[in-house]
Amino acid sequence: MHPLPAPSLDELNPLERQVVDVFVDGVRVLGLPRSIGEIYGLLFISRAPLSLDDLVHRLQISKGSASQGLRLLKTLGAVSEIHANGGTERRAYYEPAVELKRLVGGFIREQIRPHLESGKTKIKRLAEAAREEADPEHRKFLSGRVSRLDQWMRSGGKVLPLLQKILGE
Amino acid sequence: MHPLPAPSLDELNPLERQVVDVFVDGVRVLGLPRSIGEIYGLLFISRAPLSLDDLVHRLQISKGSASQGLRLLKTLGAVSEIHANGGTERRAYYEPAVELKRLVGGFIREQIRPHLESGKTKIKRLAEAAREEADPEHRKFLSGRVSRLDQWMRSGGKVLPLLQKILGE
DNA sequence: CTGATTGTTCAATTCAATTTGAACAATCAA
DNA sequence: TTGATTGTTCAAATTGAATTGAACAATCAG
Numbered sequence: 329m330h331p332l333p334a335p336s337l338d339e340l341n342p343l344e345r346q347v348v349d350v351f352v353d354g355v356r357v358l359g360l361p362r363s364i365g366e367i368y369g370l371l372f373i374s375r376a377p378l379s380l381d382d383l384v385h386r387l388q389i390s391k392g393s394a395s396q397g398l399r400l401l402k403t404l405g406a407v408s409e410i411h412a413n414g415g416t417e418r419r420a421y422y423e424p425a426v427e428l429k430r431l432v433g434g435f436i437r438e439q440i441r442p443h444l445e446s447g448k449t450k451i452k453r454l455a456e457a458a459r460e461e462a463d464p465e466h467r468k469f470l471s472g473r474v475s476r477l478d479q480w481m482r483s484g485g486k487v488l489p490l491l492q493k494i495l496g497e
Numbered sequence: 498m499h500p501l502p503a504p505s506l507d508e509l510n511p512l513e514r515q516v517v518d519v520f521v522d523g524v525r526v527l528g529l530p531r532s533i534g535e536i537y538g539l540l541f542i543s544r545a546p547l548s549l550d551d552l553v554h555r556l557q558i559s560k561g562s563a564s565q566g567l568r569l570l571k572t573l574g575a576v577s578e579i580h581a582n583g584g585t586e587r588r589a590y591y592e593p594a595v596e597l598k599r600l601v602g603g604f605i606r607e608q609i610r611p612h613l614e615s616g617k618t619k620i621k622r623l624a625e626a627a628r629e630e631a632d633p634e635h636r637k638f639l640s641g642r643v644s645r646l647d648q649w650m651r652s653g654g655k656v657l658p659l660l661q662k663i664l665g666e
Numbered sequence: 667c668t669g670a671t672t673g674t675t676c677a678a679t680t681c682a683a684t685t686t687g688a689a690c691a692a693t694c695a696a
Numbered sequence: 697t698t699g700a701t702t703g704t705t706c707a708a709a710t711t712g713a714a715t716t717g718a719a720c721a722a723t724c725a726g
Contacts, residue, residue, distance in 0.1 A: 343626045343639065350619050350646070357612050359528045361714055375638050380673070390716045395674055418723065419672065426642075428649050443526050450519050457512045469544050470512065473595075477519070480597050483664055490663065495652055530684055549703065559686045564704055587693065588702065 338385040340370070347373040348387075358435065363389055363397045368406055368424060377410055377421035398422060405434035429496035436488050444484055451478050507554040509539070516542040517556075527604065532558055532566045537575055537593060546579055546590035567591060574603035598665035605657050613653055620647050 340348060351369030352362050366387050371378060378386075383394045401407040401422075409420045425431060454474045461467035509517060520538030521531050535556050540547060547555075552563045570576040570591075578589045594600060623643045630636035 343623070343630075346619065346623055346626060347642075347646075350616065350623070353612065354616070357528065357609070359526065363714075373639070373642055375635060391673075392675080392717070393715055396715090399674090426645060428652055440526070443522065447519065447523070450515065454512070454515055454519070457515060461512075466544065470542070473516075473542055476595060477516075483597055487660065487663055491656065491660070494656055494659065532685075560703075561687065561705080562685055565685090568704090 338388070340386060344370060344373055358439070360400075361397075363387075363393045364400060367394065367397045368401060371407060371422055371424040372426065377423045379419055379421050383422075403434075404431070404438055406431055429492065432495050433492050436492065440488065444481060444488075447481050451481060507557070509555060513539060513542055527608070529569075530566075532556075532562045533569060536563065536566045537570060540576060540591055540593040541595070546592045548588055548590050552591075572603075573607055574599055598661065601664050602661050605661065609653075609657065613650060613657075616650050620650060 348366050348369035351372065352365035355365035355368070356362070366389065367383055370383065370387060380391070380394050380398065383389070383398075384391050387394075389397075398407065398409075402409065406425050407422045408425065409422055411417045411420055425434075451474065454477070455471070458467065458470040458474050461470055517535050517538035520541065521534035524534035524537070525531065535558065536552055539552065539556060549560065549563050549567065552558070552567075553560050556563075558566075567576065567578075571578065575594050576591045577594065578591055580586045580589055620643065623646070624640070627636065627639040627643050630639055
C-alpha cells in the first residue's frame with residue numbers, strides 16, 4: 329500500500345526550498361559551489377542556529393560537503409560558529425551573518441583581492457617583456473596595452489573599498 | 498634527428514602567452530569560460546585585427562569554440578566585427594574594445610542584470626509564501642528575512658550604475 | 667581504558683560546463 | 697552549376713570542479 333518511502337521528516341518545506349534556490353543561484357553568479365548556497369540559504373531562513381548534522385540531514389548533502397562548505401563560509405565571514413553554554417558545549421551551531429556590508433567585505437577580501445594582487449605581479453613581468461620587443465613601433469603598441477591593463481587593475485583597486493562603503497549604508 | 502614535431506609557426510610567443518594567461522585568469526573570476534579569455538587576450542595584444550581562422554590556428558582551439566566565444570564577446574560588447582573594404586569583404590576580422598567602461602557595462606548588462614531581475618521576481622513569490630506562515634512569531638521572522646533579501650537586491654540595483662560611472666573616468 | 671559523538675581530510679567518483687568536430691548553411695567566384 | 701571559403705550549430709566527448717564516503721582525528725562520558 330505504500331510503494332514509495334514515506335517522505336523524510338528532514339525535507340525542506342516549500343518556503344525553505346525557494347530560499348535555498350535563490351541562494352544557490354546567487355552563489356553561482358559569484359562562482360561559488362552550489363553547496364555553499366544551500367548551506368547559507370538554509371541558515372538564512374532558519375530561526376535557530378543549525379548544527380553540521382542538521383545541515384547534512386535537511387539538505388541531504390554529505391558530511392564532507394557540509395564541513396568544507398562551512399569552512400569556506402567561515403573564512404568569508406558569512407557564518408559564525410557558536411557553542412551553547414558559554415562555549416562549553418562541544419557541538420557547534422552556525423548562524424548566518426546577514427549584514428550585506430560584512431558579506432561583501434568577506435567576498436572581496438577572500439575572492440577578489442588575491443586575484444588583483446597576483447594580477448599586479450604578472451603585469452610587472454609583462455611590462456618587462458614588452459620592453460624587449462625589438463621593433464620600436466610594435467614596442468610602443470605593446471607598452472600601451474600593458475599600461476592599459478595596469479590602469480584597469482588600479483581602477484579595480486580603487487573601486488573595491490568604495491563598493492564596501494556604499495553597500496554598508 | 499628530429500624526434501619531436503617542429504614547433505608550429507602559429508604558436509604564441511612568450512609575451513602573447515603571458516597576456517592570454519592573464520585574461521584566462523581574469524575571466525575565470527568572472528565566471529566565464531577559458532576560451533573567452535584566450536580569444537579576448539590574443540585580440541588585446543594583437544596589433545592587427547584577427548579572423549576566426551587566425552584565432553583557431555594561433556590558440557589551437559576548435560572552430561566551434563572560436564565561433565561561440567566570439568559570439569559571446571560580441572554580445573558583451575567586448576569585441577567588434579569589422580569587414581575590410583568598406584564592409585564589402587566577406588571575411589570578418591575582430592578587434593577588442595579596450596575601454597573599461599564599455600567592458601564593465603556589457604558584463605553588467607548581460608551577466609548581472611538578468612540575475613537581479615529574476616531575483617526580484619523570486620523574492621516577490623517568497624514574500625507571499627512568508628505571509629502564509631501560521632505562527633505569528635515565525636511569520637514575523639520570515640518576513641524580516643525576506644525583506645532583507647529585498648533590500649540586498651535594491652542595493653545591488655543602486656550600486657551597478659554607480660560602478661559604471663566610476664569606472665568610466 | 668572503552669565506546670560514543672563530533673568533525674576533518676582526501677582519494678575516488680560524479681556531475682556539469684566547456685570544448686570538439688563533423689554536418690550543415692550561406693555566400694561568393696568561376 | 698560546381699567547388700571553394702567562411703562561419704554556425706549541436707550532439708557527443710572531454711575536462712575540471714564539486715561531492716561523496718570511508719578512514720581518520722579529537723574530545724568527552726562513563
